[in-house]
Amino acid sequence: DIVMTQSPLSLPVTPGEPASISCRSSQSLLYSNGYNYVDWYLQKPGQSPQLLIYLGSYRASGVPDRFSGSGSGTDFTLKISRVEAEDVGVYYCMQALHTPSFGPGTKVDIK
Amino acid sequence: EVQLVQSGAEVKKPGESLRISCKGSGYSFTNYWIVWVRQMPGKGLEWMGIIYPGDSDTRYSPSFQGQVTISADKSISTAYLQWSSLKASDTAMYYCARRGIILGQGMDVWGQGTTVTVSS
Numbered sequence: 001d002i003v004m005t006q007s008p009l010s011l012p013v014t015p016g017e018p019a020s021i022s023c024r025s026s027q028s029l030l031y032s033n034g035y036n037y038v039d040w041y042l043q044k045p046g047q048s049p050q051l052l053i054y055l056g057s058y059r060a061s062g063v064p065d066r067f068s069g070s071g072s073g074t075d076f077t078l079k080i081s082r083v084e085a086e087d088v089g090v091y092y093c094m095q096a097l098h099t100p101s102f103g104p105g106t107k108v109d110i111k
Numbered sequence: 112e113v114q115l116v117q118s119g120a121e122v123k124k125p126g127e128s129l130r131i132s133c134k135g136s137g138y139s140f141t142n143y144w145i146v147w148v149r150q151m152p153g154k155g156l157e158w159m160g161i162i163y164p165g166d167s168d169t170r171y172s173p174s175f176q177g178q179v180t181i182s183a184d185k186s187i188s189t190a191y192l193q194w195s196s197l198k199a200s201d202t203a204m205y206y207c208a209r210r211g212i213i214l215g216q217g218m219d220v221w222g223q224g225t226t227v228t229v230s231s
Contacts, residue, residue, distance in 0.1 A: 001173070035215055037214070037215050039217045039218070041156070041218075043156075048206055048221040048222065048223060048224055049148075049156065049206070049208075049218075049221055050221065051217045051218055051219045053217075054215060054216060054217030055215045055216075055217075060217060060219055061219070090155075092155065092156055094156075094158070096214065096215055096217075099158070099170075099172050099173065100146075100158040100172075101158060101172075102155055102156045102157065102158065103155075104155050105155045105156070
């Protein structure tokens, strides 16, 4: 099984400032086609999760461009260029290359 | 509007059976996979399994294989998650989500979730 880890697990943020979440996998998620099979999801309080990023760096439809995904192989990062109050919630990375598995989640809240 | 609408909250006793549903609308139900995701109280997300309603191709996470059954009725654009004998540890929120036909497209539409409570 592929194990996903995230850091930090808790991230207090200041509106207008950047934020970054790291995600690591126990095996490479880079496939032979050159794509990294990693998604990022945000679960806002009391809501269903929503897709932010797929294939490591592609923003889902309707996702603001302040969100970006990067990385390759086993190390991935989600960056928010300027945090807004509406960005609070729990962020999950998920590997989709093998039987999918989520990271433990990073809780983002306002300082 | 593309949406997945899940059945309502359930309260059951241990040992009872249960089937919850997820109805798709606003898109071609048979051209996307449906994923089921568990979220136990206060915990993270767990990928349970996936079904392609077009031909009922179904795969399970090893953690859930034999514990639940995923099915679909494409004639009514509905996917199901069922248990034959519930345990208290099945208490959780269950989400269905749509995934594109091509691996890697992400789960772009989610249902509102179904709360299942199993208690004697």
